Amino acid sequence: MPIKMRIKQAGGWLYLHSPRARDDLRGAGVILMLHRVLADDASAALPHRNELCVGATAFDGLLRWLPRHFECVGLMELLESQATPRGSQRPKVALTFDDGWRDNASQAFALLHKHQVPASIFLSTDYIGSRQRFWWESVGETLWGSHGEPARLSLLEHLRKLGRPVPAAYLLPGSEYRRSQVLAHYLQSLKGLDAQALHQLTDACPAESLPQAMDWRQVRQLEDSGLVRFGPHGASHALLPGLDDQRLDEEVQRSHAALQQGCRRPLPVYCYPNGDHDPRVRARVAAHHYPYALSTRPGICRGLQDPLALPRVGVSQRSASHPSLLAWRIARGGRA
Numbered sequence: 253m254p255i256k257m258r259i260k261q262a263g264g265w266l267y268l269h270s271p272r273a274r275d276d277l278r279g280a281g282v283i284l285m286l287h288r289v290l291a292d293d294a295s296a297a298l299p300h301r302n303e304l305c306v307g308a309t310a311f312d313g314l315l316r317w318l319p320r321h322f323e324c325v326g327l328m329e330l331l332e333s334q335a336t337p338r339g340s341q342r343p344k345v346a347l348t349f350d351d352g353w354r355d356n357a358s359q360a361f362a363l364l365h366k367h368q369v370p371a372s373i374f375l376s377t378d379y380i381g382s383r384q385r386f387w388w389e390s391v392g393e394t395l396w397g398s399h400g401e402p403a404r405l406s407l408l409e410h411l412r413k414l415g416r417p418v419p420a421a422y423l424l425p426g427s428e429y430r431r432s433q434v435l436a437h438y439l440q441s442l443k444g445l446d447a448q449a450l451h452q453l454t455d456a457c458p459a460e461s462l463p464q465a466m467d468w469r470q471v472r473q474l475e476d477s478g479l480v481r482f483g484p485h486g487a488s489h490a491l492l493p494g495l496d497d498q499r500l501d502e503e504v505q506r507s508h509a510a511l512q513q514g515c516r517r518p519l520p521v522y523c524y525p526n527g528d529h530d531p532r533v534r535a536r537v538a539a540h541h542y543p544y545a546l547s548t549r550p551g552i553c554r555g556l557q558d559p560l561a562l563p564r565v566g567v568s569q570r571s572a573s574h575p576s577l578l579a580w581r582i583a584r585g586g587r588a
């Protein structure tokens with residue numbers, strides 16, 4: 253581990269074990285943001301997966317670590333406690349997962365159940381029970397070679413023709429870690445493409461053996477456990493501020509209706525795709541009877557100053573496997 257990270261780790265450990273931290277966090281609420289849980293930790297640790305993936309071993313360790321320092325509660329309990337904060341309370345933590353990945357059911361749930369830690373999952377509802385794919389996963393893994401060399405070469409050619417060639421540093425021989433780092437940056441740069449171009453890129457990737465997202469049967473099974481609740485994360489995962497008024501309303505309405513139909517007790521909490529929102533988006537989400545919404549702005553909750561832009565703390569494979577790094581992030585108000 254690089255020296256800078258070791259210092260953060262030590263700082264995080266000291267923070268959680270200092271009287272200052274105990275005072276600082278009393279009554280506070282920490283909403284953690286996760287996406288995927290992979291069976292293999294080494295594979296989750298590669299830079300192009302690190303931010304969105306946590307390995308099962310690291311997740312297991314995180315679920316053992318959290319209750320030592322926080323009261324693990326469901327998201328609604330955390331939000332309700334923040335409405336009338338009491339400084340004497342132990343800090344609360346609530347887990348949230350974005351998108352609705354199939355591995356939330358096949359990997360994460362067994363561990364949540366083992367440790368009896370509740371969680372909320374926010375679904376991009378068009379993907380649930382369909383073979384529609386998240387572009388960054390399909391494009392990223394095809395370029396990484398997870399779907400074979402012919403598929404990788406054909407996508408590289410497609411991107412070159414599109415005027416978005418993959419950087420030479422990725423194509424040259426080098427360490428796996430370094431190449432994964434280049435790929436992570438490159439995938440970030442594709443976020444600027446319009447939805448149609450991203451669709452076409454996804455279509456240029458080979459079909460996967462299993463759908464990426466959960467189906468509604470899995471959603472109901474998880475909900476029936478009493479440990480997991482569900483809320484909307486857009487319908488198509490379109491970034492909401494970029495939509496005109498009509499499409500924005502359709503997107504919120506469609507995701508709302510799907511949750512109403514697919515779940516017994518959907519959450520009154522909206523989760524903005526990519527965390528993107530503006531005053532118009534917040535007003536439309538509120539008009540659809542969502543009193544709360546989750547952003548990706550780093551931070552911890554002390555009261556509910558901004559219920560339609562609640563801050564969260566992201567969990568990566570690195571911070572899940574070294575929870576003192578997560579403590580460091582919490583100490584810095586959610587910043588890395």
Ligand SMILES: [Zn+2]
Pocket residue numbers: 350351485489525526
């Ligand atoms: Zn998302």
